[in-house]
Amino acid sequence: MKTVSNCVEDILITQPYLEEALSRNIINYSALAVELTEPISKMLKKDVKPGAIMMALRRYNPPPTLGNSIKMKRVIQNLGDITVRSNLTDFTVRNSDTLIDNHAKILARINQENKLFYTFTRGIHESNIIISSSLKEFVQENLINETFLAVQGGLSAISINLPQDNSKIAGLYYHFFKRLAWEGIVLYEVLSTTNEFTILVEDEYVDKAFTAIKRVKS
Template sequence: MKTISSCVEDIIASKPFIEEALNEQIINFSALASNLQMPVSKMLRKDVKTGAIMMALRRYNQPINASTSIRLKHVFNNLGDITVRSGLSDFTFKNSKTLINCNTKVLDSVNLKDHIFYAFTRGIYESNIVISSSEKITVLNEFKDEEQIGLQENLSAITISLPKENSKVVGLYYHIFKRLAWEGVTLYEVISTTNEFTVLVEDNLVDKAFSVIKCLKQ
């Protein structure tokens, strides 16, 4: 049977920003209770007073797995180097039978050059190439017969080296995304390997994004 407390818990669980604000004790309980009055009333199919909702908010305890919390702190304390690369372009092409051949030609070209950023991601219907903007002409030439869906320039990549145990820790990426979102950093794209995590942002956001990620280590 649904109660006011269970309804409040369900709503908060679906809104990470509210949960974070409650955890940090930086939210006005009265204002939040008023905001939740209508959705809680609809869930219970009866009128609910804001005072009862406020009581449920004050009793709310964020579910914390002690073991997970300790492992998360360990991972963040042991983050490796943070590398920033600017001057990047992101190409999006529709998948085709010849796309991989085009990509191979670009890869052969950049392998002969030092300090070129390159990442290729193939999805179900489309593929992305993130590459140093100096190689833009190379990509356009090699993919000239492919269907280009998009191109975004003036991007920067921030790459974080992760401890080897990162794949066993629950909530690692969630906390990174949450902190970036909390600071208003829009992610253009995310690229990851087993022990590296890269976020792609527009150039005007790179300083803020770097600051957020650097603070995770603290």
């Protein structure tokens, strides 16, 4: 049988900012309990008093990864270089039987110019190519028989080198997304490899995004 505590946990899990505020003791429990009275009453299909909700809030134990654990601090302090690449174009293409062969022609050209920015991601139904805008026309010519779902220029990529053990740290990416969201920065694309994390933003956001990520590191 679902309890008030279960409902409080369900709500906080879906609202990580609220959960973090609770873990840092910077939220008014009484006011939050009043705010949650109606949704929790609907979840339990009966009237619930704010006092019961406030008690559940005080007893709630947030995941340790939300706090500033020593391990998380060490990883963030050991973040590597932050690199910015501008003048990029993002192509989203529907997957087809000919896409790989046509993509191979693009790869052959990229091998001739080692200073280009380039990434390729293949999903279930579509593929994504992000490349320096100097090759925009070349890509369009070689994919002329493919179905373009979206083409977006005027983009910049911000890449962060991550520590070797980053894949064992729960909640690491949350710190980046939280800061970017708080700053009102819209992410156009997110990319990652084992030890590198890249966000793609429109040029108007690049300075603000770079500053936000530096603040996470510091």
